[in-house]
Amino acid sequence: MKEQLEKIRQAAAQALDAVETGEALESVRVRFLGKKGELTAVLRGMGALTPEERPVVGQLANEARAYIEGKIEEKKAAVAAKEREAKLKSEVIDVTVPGRRKLAGRLHPLYQVLNEITAIFTGMGFSVAEGPDIETDYYNFEALNIPADHPARDTQDTFYINDNIILRTQTSPVQIRVMEQTKPPIRMIAPGRVFRSDAVDATHSPVFHQIEGLVIDKGITMADLKGTLEAVVKGLYGPDAKIRLRPHHFPFTEPSAEVDVSCFACGGKGCGMCKGEGWIEILGAGMVHPKVLKVGGIDPEVYSGFAFGLGLERIAMFKYGIDDLRLFFENDLRFLRQF
Amino acid sequence: MKLPLSWLNDYLKLENVGVKEYCDAMTLSGSKVEGWASEGSEVEGVVFGRILTKTRHTNSDHMWITTVDIGGGEPVQIVTGAQNIEVGQLVPVATNGAKLPGGVTIKSGKLRGEVSNGMLCSHYELGFEDGVIPGSDPNGILIFQRDYPIGADVMEALGEKETVVEFEITPNRPDCLSVIGLARETAATFDVPFSIPPVEVKALAGGDINGIAKVTVEAPDLCPRYACRLVKNIKMGQSPEWMQKRLKAAGVRPISNIVDITNYVMLEYGQPMHAFDLDFLEGHEIIVRRAKNGEEITTLDGQPHTLDDTMLMICDSKKPVCVAGVMGGENSEIKDTTKAVLFECANFLRGSVRVTARKLGLRTESSSRYEKGLDPNMVVKAINRACQLVEELGAGEVVSGMIDVDNSDHTPVVIPYRPEKIRAFIGADIGDGFMLDALKRLDIAVDTEKMTVTPPTYRMDIEGEADVAEEVARLYGYDKIPSTLMSGQATSGGLTKPQTLRAKVKDVLVGQGYYEIMTYSFTSPKTLDMINAGPELRNNIRILNPLGEDTSVMRTTSVTGMLEVLARNFNHKNKNARLFELATVYEAKELPLTRLPKEREIITLGGYGGMDFYDMKGAVEELFDAMGIVNTAFDTAAPNPIYHPGKSADIFINKKKVGTVGEVHPDVCGNYDIGETYLAEIDLDYVLKCAGKDAVYKPLSRFPAVTRDLAMLVDDGVKAADIENVIRRAAGNLLEELELFDIYKGSQIPDGKKSVAYSATFRGDKTLKEDDVTKIWNKVLKSLEHNLGASLR
CATH class of the missing domain: 3.30.930.10 (Bira Bifunctional Protein; Domain 2)
Incomplete structure (x- = not known):
């Protein structure tokens, strides 16, 4: 009987090895453990054994049953896994069919760039100031050291509402407004619309945007101006970007500079984008003119500061490779969707 | 401002500086270069070369194979048929790609099997007549008789071609709207000596202007200085070629010797001048006064203008003859028949010129200079320079003496000089020695005892310490200023x-x-x-x-x-x-x-x-x-x-x-x-x-919600907002959510009615019993019926 049990055990193991499906597994179970199964038959024959043999064989029979049951459970899990795998395999879809999208809109590309620039400055402790589009001659010119007969007025073709009220030609008047309302330390930027009577073409628009910057504190130096602009340019164009300051003239800063950034297309070697120069002019800057500080109620013997102004359209055009300013104001969705 | 580079040679020597290098350096010291171009000749790519070897061509009995040093790198092999060349000579070499008159382009090639990388040129091939250049040989190659740098451009060295650099001059620097001004900046930038050749007027006509002409300035507030000199025995004609070339290169059209002289002086000094025909000035008199309202003048361009009393006029004893600082009048214009010329060299108030030019719609080389403010001390130098040119050109005889009505302010500008403050302001460790040297290069006088500086009178833009700091900084080099981070009090910044x-x-x-x-x-x-x-x-x-x-x-x-x-x-x-x-x-x-x-x-x-x-x-x-x-x-x-x-x-x-x-x-x-x-x-x-009130958290209920749906018939005109109001009011605060999920009109709905369906969710702070909800629900239905005539569907 022992041998018989051992045979059954082996036969069961063999049968189970060959099992591939759930049905096959069930028939194996029935064959060995079913009411008319082989093992069951052996157990039924236990009555013929001597009382001494019975516990021994009984134990062996139980072991064989446990063994077969264990095997069946094992196999069951394996078969289930296999069947699931087969099912999953049959459920293939074409993942290259386009997804079902909830379409979000986009911020205007110009304001995306403005947000980026604003974030760089707010991260450096700058706040954001605002001023009116329609401005007085005083704030736009007089207070900025541009008196009535100043030739600089010719370079900024102004839209007039009347003798005293104009459309601001620059965001610089916000400098004065901030100085009047705030005690140093001042660190602010003032983005906004400006207006000049330039006829519309690919690079001119009567409406465009500037970002003014102003820092006033004790001991602010031109080296600080350079360091700050360098940090901003690296934030905008990456860690390899460099700046170059060239002496220039603005009535409300002294010394004044035009600031170039190393060409982001060629890195400064010279290419079509920078017209072979390796540099692209992006902003004007300088140390706040003592006369302007005084107008703003700040003592130039105690405080110094720097100011800068950058053209948002120009920066965005370079950033995105846009060659026509008019696109910004046309707002064609085929354009807006690209950003 | 267009600057022909060769003109600089009158005031300074700049050696071994290429055009690109020149432009970059000037830009970085504050005179921004817009661009540059070679003008004056169609010849390109012809350079000085020295013949190193000369051997007979093996396949030709008249050709020579030469090697020529054209500077920079290996000598080039050139085959020539010319017989007048010898080793050691300096010759013009048309290099590969060179352009010659008549649209000829020289290309490398082979002559009877031998490589020839260019061409040795005769003076004809460069477009010169016989005898123009020393060493030209009618039968052969042009052999230069004096030394020129190997590899340099031949046409430029011979003055046939001019490199013209165009500067963008900012409005604060009208002194740089002149060759002398840019020469000064060049000298300061490259740290080379600068001097203006002495101006001498022989005044061979003798006499004295004061006995012949008279000047009265009635509006000294608008005309700080007015100077005149007189030239007799005028010989009208063309100005010489060298002057015409310079004028043209600078963008000014040559007209006649006298007019060209005034323009030349304007370009050279930045001081506009005017020339009157003396015989057309009534009473040989100049009166500088405001125009009378309604007075008229026809300007040189033929345009008539009506004047008003804000405009400054140059008048003779009877009438206006010139719009001060803007444009001359037709009535006293220089003509071929002019016998005597009265030169005007004056200083006018910038605002006055600006307003007048605007009102008259005239913008001239002259007005655009005056508008920016000019140095009153320049008038005497400039008028003498004009007279010197008259004598050099043989255009007339200068009368002795000068009329100089000077009401200008000669008080020197004195600015504190605090090197420590400049260093602190710039944020760079600029030495005292460098500062003194930079200021000296810029003609800014330093009094090291009183610790003050005085800018030259032509630098009217330097008014305060910040301006002095800028002068120091730009010569020091903005690129040498370090980049530092702001110190001082921190600011939180950010958006409001x-x-x-x-x-x-x-x-x-x-x-x-x-x-x-x-x-x-x-x-x-x-x-x-x-x-x-x-x-x-x-x-x-x-x-x-x-x-x-x-x-x-x-x-x-x-x-x-x-x-x-x-x-x-x-x-x-x-x-x-x-x-x-x-x-x-x-x-x-x-x-x-x-x-x-x-x-x-x-x-x-x-x-x-x-x-x-x-x-x-x-x-x-x-x-x-x-x-x-x-x-x-x-x-x-x-x-x-x-x-x-x-x-x-x-x-x-x-x-x-x-x-x-x-x-x-x-x-x-x-x-x-x-x-x-x-x-x-x-x-x-x-x-x-x-907006932007901080949200207040409501705890999430642990009790289950009960949902009831409701469809009702109401009149078409009943608004959803009203239905919702009635439901909410009747349901009270156990109503958690109310959602409109259907509005239906059409079959099975009577005309003038609509079916409206809501889903209501109730929840309380305990588990709601069906009874509770039903009670509320009945109240809602009654209220709808009562207030809106709704009937349940």
Whole structure:
């Protein structure tokens, strides 16, 4: 009987090895453990054994049953896994069919760039100031050291509402407004619309945007101006970007500079984008003119500061490779969707 | 300002500096170079070369094979048929790609099997006549008789070609609108000596101007200095070629010797001059005075002008003969027959010239210099230089003496000199020695005892310490200034609450599929007709000098810009559009303006294609919800010509009207040639005021919710808002959520009625029993029946 049990055990193991499906597994179970199964038959024959043999064989029979049951459970899990795998395999879809999208809109590309620039400055402790589009001659010119007969007025073709009220030609008047309302330390930027009577073409628009910057504190130096602009340019164009300051003239800063950034297309070697120069002019800057500080109620013997102004359209055009300013104001969705 | 580079040689020597290097250095020291070009000859690429070897060509009995040093790198092999060359000679070499007169281009090639990388040239081949250049040989190659640098451009060295550098001169530096001014900057930049050759006037005509002509300045406030000299026995004619070349290179057309001299001096010194025909000055007299109102003058360009008493005129005893600092009069113009010339060299007040030039619509080389302010001390130097040129050119005989009416202020400008402050201001460790040297190079006098500086009189832009600091910094080099981080008190910075909320408004709209647009702040008054605007939108602020009618008024509504953009997209066949703009409108407090207007930002939404009223309204509702704005309401819009009267709603926050949403009136759509379109306008400022309250957390109930659905029949005119109000009031605070899920009209519904279906969710702070809910529900039904005549379906 022992041998018989051992045979059954082996036969069961063999049968189970060959099992591939759930049905096959069930028939194996029935064959060995079913009411008319082989093992069951052996157990039924236990009555013929001597009382001494019975516990021994009984134990062996139980072991064989446990063994077969264990095997069946094992196999069951394996078969289930296999069947699931087969099912999953049959459920293939074409993942290259386009997804079902909830379409979000986009911020205007110009304001995306403005947000980026604003974030760089707010991260450096700058706040954001605002001023009116329609401005007085005083704030736009007089207070900025541009008196009535100043030739600089010719370079900024102004839209007039009347003798005293104009459309601001620059965001610089916000400098004065901030100085009047705030005690140093001042660190602010003032983005906004400006207006000049330039006829519309690919690079001119009567409406465009500037970002003014102003820092006033004790001991602010031109080296600080350079360091700050360098940090901003690296934030905008990456860690390899460099700046170059060239002496220039603005009535409300002294010394004044035009600031170039190393060409982001060629890195400064010279290419079509920078017209072979390796540099692209992006902003004007300088140390706040003592006369302007005084107008703003700040003592130039105690405080110094720097100011800068950058053209948002120009920066965005370079950033995105846009060659026509008019696109910004046309707002064609085929354009807006690209950003 | 166009500067012919060879002109610099009159005042300084600049050696071994290439054009590119020159331009870069000048730009970095503050004289920005716009560009440069070679002008004057079509010959290009011909350089000086020295013949190193000469051997007979093996396949020719008359050709020679030469090797020639043309500078920079290996000597080149050139085959020539010329017989007059010898080793060691300096010759013109047309290099590969060189251009010669008549459109000839020289290319490398083979001559009877031998490589020839260019051509040795005769003077004919360079376009010269016999005898013009020493060493030219009618039968052979041009052999130079004096030494020139190997590899240098032949045409430039011979003065046939001129490199002209164009500078952008900022308005604070009128002194640099002159060759001498730029030469000074060049000398300071490259640290080379600078000197102006002595100006001497022989005055061979003798006599004395004071006995012949008379000058009276009646308006010294507008004319600080006025100087005259007289030239007799004028021989009118052309100016010499060298002068014409320089004038042309600088962009001035040569006219006649006398006129060219005044222009030459203007270019050289930056001081405008004028030449009068003495015989046409009545009484041989000059009176500098304001014009009389209505007085007239015809200027040199043939244009008649009527004058007013703000304009400064140069007059003779009877009439105006010149608009001071702007343009001369036709009546006293230099002609071929002119016998005697009175030179004027004067200083006029810049504002006066600017205003006069503007009023007369005249902008000249002269006025653009005067407008920026000139040094009164320059007039004497310049007028003498003109007289010297008259004598050099043999254009006439200068009379002795000068009239110089000088009312100018000669008080020197004295500025404190604090090197420590300059260093601190710039933030660079600039040594005292360097500072003194830089200031000296710029002609700025330093008094090291009183510690003051005095700029030269031609530097009228230097007024204070900051200006002195700039002079030091630009010669030190902006590129050498270190980059440092700001020290001092920290500032927290960042966006204000309203600024953050404003950004959130945009984000919420973008999240709902809306694209941001940007439109002009000004518009055409006609656009108001296109939206059939009422009088409340027609108090536009007008621009005095607009670019055109299209952009002549400041907008009072954001709708027109939005509709234009929608129409443009519609025309471009963009299938559907969802757009928004935070647009500023300008509201005059009074017209004409006496103070700044109110500027208001309007959240403006626009869309077409695959949408209806409820899509647009939903966008507004979602915006309010996301911004945390409660207590909002929509109700049938007050009459508004922009919108469809039945499909538009006014928007309220806290019962205050803050905007409108709706379908655009078909008439307006027709005006814009666009289909069914939707708009919303909402006052941004009020939204920001109501938004952004911190949310207060409500604990999540652990008790189950009970949901009841309800479909009722009501009259067609009953508004959903009213139904909801009745339900909410009757249901009390156990009603957690109320959702309208169906409105139905049609079969099985009687005419004039509609079926409205709601789903209501109840929840309490304990498990609600069916009975509780049923009690409430019955109350709701009764209330609906009683208040709105609703019947259950």
